[in-house]
Amino acid sequence: MNIIILGQAGSGKGTQAGILAKKYGLEHFDTGKLLRQVARLDGELGREIHEIINVRKELVPSRILKEIVHLRLSDMPREQGIVFDGVPRNLEQAGYFSETLKEFGRKIDKVFFVNIPGEESIRRISFRRVCRDCKKVFIMGKDIRKETDRCLDCGGEIMHRIDDTVEGIKKRLQVFEEETMPVVDSYREEGVLVEIDGGQNIEKVANDIAKNVVIR
Ligand SMILES: [Zn+2]
Incomplete structure (x- = not known):
């Protein structure tokens, strides 16, 4: 079973991907996490990714994402189901996806x-x-009280990512609308798309997703 979960920033897609993975024994394909893992490896690809994400702090080009998907799929048995979290982000990525x-004898069963x-x-x-260090996410006013609080897990410095400011989010929403919505529409045309109301609480969203997962 190969599932894709797409959604705007804050839609809770990562959380839902985690719930699905646990419930059905699927591999959670978390691109950001995977990139950080490979960046720690010695070797050409690892060094290149490290340079892009840790030094230049840029988004990885589609070519690298492609290599990562390939790498991950090649060391996984075909029966192992996967839930892809937040990718593909644009039509180009959807094509090579x-x-x-x-190529690995898989097909996309459902896109949420x-x-x-x-x-x-x-x-x-x-x-x-x-x-800044372990990338754990905290909610201001709930998990932490003030901007100078340290990470509850590793004691690292806590930051407000530029992407997470109102201006940054607006920009991300616009990119989603322009680049990812065409991907959503193409899956809708293929008949594999299920739209879920992400405004509900986590359990309700998880239930709506589970109702549409068919185990064969
Ligand atoms: Zn930390």
Whole structure:
């Protein structure tokens, strides 16, 4: 079973991918986490990714993402189901996604689009803070009280990512609308898309998703 979860910033797609992975024994394909793992490895690809994400702090080009997907799929048995979290982000990525999956004898069974309104995305994300070291996410006013608090897990410095400010979120929402919505629409045309109301609480969203997962 190969599942894709897409959604705007703050839609809770990562949380839902985690729930699905646990419930059905799927591999949670978390691109950010995977990139950070490979960046720690010695070797050409590891060094290149380290340079991009840790030194230049840029987004990885599609070519690298492609290599990562390939790398991950090649050391996984075909029966092992996967839940892809937040990728593909644009039509180019969607194209090589289908190609690579096909190459490994897989197909996309379901795509969940966890949809939330823009204001909700802004409301949820602007309170988000992240540990500079272990990348754990905290909610201001809930997990932590002030900007100078340290990470509850590793004691690292907590930051408000530029991406998570109101301006940053608006920009991300616009990119989602322009680049990722065409991907959502193409999966809708293929008949594999299920749209989920992401404005509900975590359990309700998880239930709506589970109702549409067919185990064969
Ligand atoms: Zn930390």
